[in-house]
Amino acid sequence: xxxxxxxxxxxxxxxxxxxxxxxxxxxxxxxxxxxxxxxxxxxxxxxxxxxxxxxxxxxxxxxxxxxxxxxxxxxxxxxxxxxxxxxxxxxxxxxxxxxxxxxxxxxxxxxxxxxxxxxxxxxxxxxxxxxxxxxxxxxxxxxxxxxxxxxxxxxxxxxxxxxxxxxxxxxxxxxxxxxxxxxxxxxxxxxxxxxxxxxxxxxxxxxxxxxxxxxxxxxxxxxxxxxxxxxxxxxxxxxxxxxxxxxxxxxxxxxxxxxxxxxxxxxxxxxxxxxxxxxxxxxxxxxxxxxxxxxxxxxxxxxxxxx
Ligand code: MN
Ligand code: MN
Numbered sequence: 162x163x164x165x166x167x168x169x170x171x172x173x174x175x176x177x178x179x180x181x182x183x184x185x186x187x188x189x190x191x192x193x194x195x196x197x198x199x200x201x202x203x204x205x206x207x208x209x210x211x212x213x214x215x216x217x218x219x220x221x222x223x224x225x226x227x228x229x230x231x232x233x234x235x236x237x238x239x240x241x242x243x244x245x246x247x248x249x250x251x252x253x254x255x256x257x258x259x260x261x262x263x264x265x266x267x268x269x270x271x272x273x274x275x276x277x278x279x280x281x282x283x284x285x286x287x288x289x290x291x292x293x294x295x296x297x298x299x300x301x302x303x304x305x306x307x308x309x310x311x312x313x314x315x316x317x318x319x320x321x322x323x324x325x326x327x328x329x330x331x332x333x334x335x336x337x338x339x340x341x342x343x344x345x346x347x348x349x350x351x352x353x354x355x356x357x358x359x360x361x362x363x364x365x366x367x368x369x370x371x372x373x374x375x376x377x378x379x380x381x382x383x384x385x386x387x388x389x390x391x392x393x394x395x396x397x398x399x400x401x402x403x404x405x406x407x408x409x410x411x412x413x414x415x416x417x418x419x420x421x422x423x424x425x426x427x428x429x430x431x432x433x434x435x436x437x438x439x440x441x442x443x444x445x446x447x448x449x450x451x452x453x454x455x456x457x458x459x460x461x462x463x464x465x466x467x468x
Contacts, residue, residue, distance in 0.1 A: 163229065163232070166431065166434070167437065168434040168435065168436065168437065169233075169236060169237050169240055169434055169435050169436070169437055170230070170233045170234070170236075170237050170342070170346075170431075170432060170434050170435075171237060171338065171339075171342040171386075171432075171434065171435050172338075172434075172435025172436065173237075173240065173241060173244065173335050173338050173339065173435060173438065174334040174335055174338055175244065175249050175250040175334075175335065175438065176244050176245050176247070176248055176249055176333050176334070176335040176336075177249065177333055177334065178248055178249065178333070179245070179246070179247065179248030179249075180245050180248075180333055181245070181246050181269065181272040181273075181274065181277065181278070181283075182272055182273050183245045183330075183331050183332075183333050183336050184241075184242045184243075184245035184246045184274075184277065184285075184336075185272065185273040185274040185277070185290050185291075185292070186290050186327055186330045186331060186336070187238060187241055187242050187245060187290075187327060187331070187336050187339060188242055188274065188277075188285065188286070188288055188289060188290045188292075189289050189290035189323055189327055190238045190320075190323060190324060190327055190339065190340070190343065191235065191238045191239060191242065191285060191286075191287065191288075191289075191295075192286070192287045192288040192289045192293075192294070192295035193289040193290065193295075193323055194289070194299065194319065194323075195316060195319035195320040195322065195323045196238075196289065196295065196320070196323065197231060197234040197235045197237075197238050197320075197343075198235060198287050198295040198299070199295070199299040199300070199316065199320075200231045200234070200313075200316055200317070200320060200350075201228065201231040201232055201234070201235055202297070202299060202300040203299075203300055203301055203302065203309075203312065203313060203316060204224050204225075204227050204228040204231055204313065205228045205231075205232075206300055206302040207224050207302045207309050207313075208221065208224045208225040208228050210302050210304060211224065211225075211306075212304060217306065218405045219357075219360075219405045219406055219407075219408040219409050220306055220310070220357055220361070220409070222397075222402070222403040222404075222405050222406045223353060223354075223357055223395075223406045223409055223410075224309075224310075224313070225403060226395070226396070226397050226398050226399065226402075226403040226406060227350055227353070227395075229398035229399070230346065230350075230396065230398060233431075234343060234346070237339060237342070237343070238285070238339055238343075239284070239285035240285075240437060240438065241335055241336060241338075241339040242277075242284070242285035243283060243284050243285055243440055244335050244438055244440065245333060245335055245336060246277060246278070246283040246284070247283055247440045247441070250438055250439070251441050260445070261445050265445035266278060266445065266446075273290075273291070273292070274288075274291075274292045276288075276292050277292075278446065282443065282446045282448040283440075283443060283446065283448075290327075306361070307358065307361055307362065310354050310357050310358050310361070311354075311358065313350075313354045314351055314354040314355055314358065314366065317347050317350045317351035317354060318351055318372045318373070320343070320347045321344060321347045321348065321351065321371070321372070321373060322373050324340045324343050324344050324347060325340075325344070325373060325375060327340055328340035328341070328344070328380065328382075337382050338382055340380075340382065341380055341381075341382025341383045341386065342382070342386060344377060344380060344383055345377060345383050345386040345387065345391050345392050346391070348370070348371060348377060348392055348417070348420075349391070349392060349393075349394070349395060351370055351371075351372075352367055352370060352417060352425075353395055353406075353409065353410050355367035355369070355370060356409050356410065356414060357409050360408075360409055367417070370417055371417060371419070376419040376420070377392065377419075377420055378419065378420070387420060387421050388421070390421070390423060390426075391432075392416055392417075392420050392421070393416050393420075393423050393424065393425050393426055394425075394426055394427075394428050394432075395410040395425070395426075395427050395428070396427075396428050396429075396430065396431050396432060397427060397428070397429050397430060398430070398431050399429075399430070400429070400430065404427065404429065406427055407426075407427040410425050410426075410427055411424070411425055411426060411427055
């Protein structure tokens with residue numbers, strides 16, 4: 162089962178300006194080959210399909226618990242995309258006045274992903290940076306544990322490559338923060354799959370890290386996550402389950418050379434996280450609908466009724 166918490170895994174700064182092309186670039190981290198839809202889809206179905214779960218508990222638990230984190234990454238990137246499409250946080254709804262006779266979306270004809278406005282009202286979609294659909298061919302679940310873990314190691318290194326390149330593309334603080342956080346977490350996941358493979362095969366595959374060979378210390382947006390020790394932490398994402406992943410992520414294993422030193426640790430539960438930004442309605446897109454005041458009033462009454 163999954164439990165949902167109404168927060169993001171990291172606190173995102175508001176965008177400096179509306180930038181739908183930056184949002185399109187960030188879509189690569191959502192629906193690209195190595196995007197969050199791919200890591201989620203791989204680990205989710207591998208964990209569902211895992212054979213001999215009780216006999217292979219730490220390895221099953223690793224794939225199962227990271228699945229929950231990846232679902233939160235999908236949520237984080239989606240929020241970043243919507244924020245860049247929306248622009249700086251504003252207080253009131255209805256800033257554009259809803260006058261559709263004045264071609265309020267005229268600027269959108271020149272952006273890369275018009276579908277994000279035409280179909281999704283400025284929201285995120287499971288597509289890559291060129292609006293090509295993410296699809297099930299991105300999912301590998303062979304039933305062979307070593308092969309699946311090796312695939313996951315490759316996937317996390319690929320995701321890191323994506324994130325670096327998208328980071329190098331974006332100047333806005335929102336998109337850069339998404340990349341900075343995910344680069345740290347991707348490094349943890351690549352490291353954890355490497356240690357799982359070392360336990361099973363004896364091959365010290367973690368010596369290949371970091372791949373690509375750019376230390377997190379060179380990226381300003383990674384610094385606060387390194388200082389708080391995020392690069393040494395795996396979360397269970399569960400109140401009671403999956404603690405046995407400490408057999409892989411722990412046992413005296415240390416942070417990667419080049420990152421702040423320290424022992425790897427499993428943390429029960431999840432990180433504190435950050436707020437979900439309130440994106441205002443767009444009357445000209447009829448979102449949440451044209452003239453939403455009555456809907457807000459109904460929702461307020463229902464909320465109050467629940468005390
Ligand atoms: Mn991820
Ligand atoms: Mn990951």
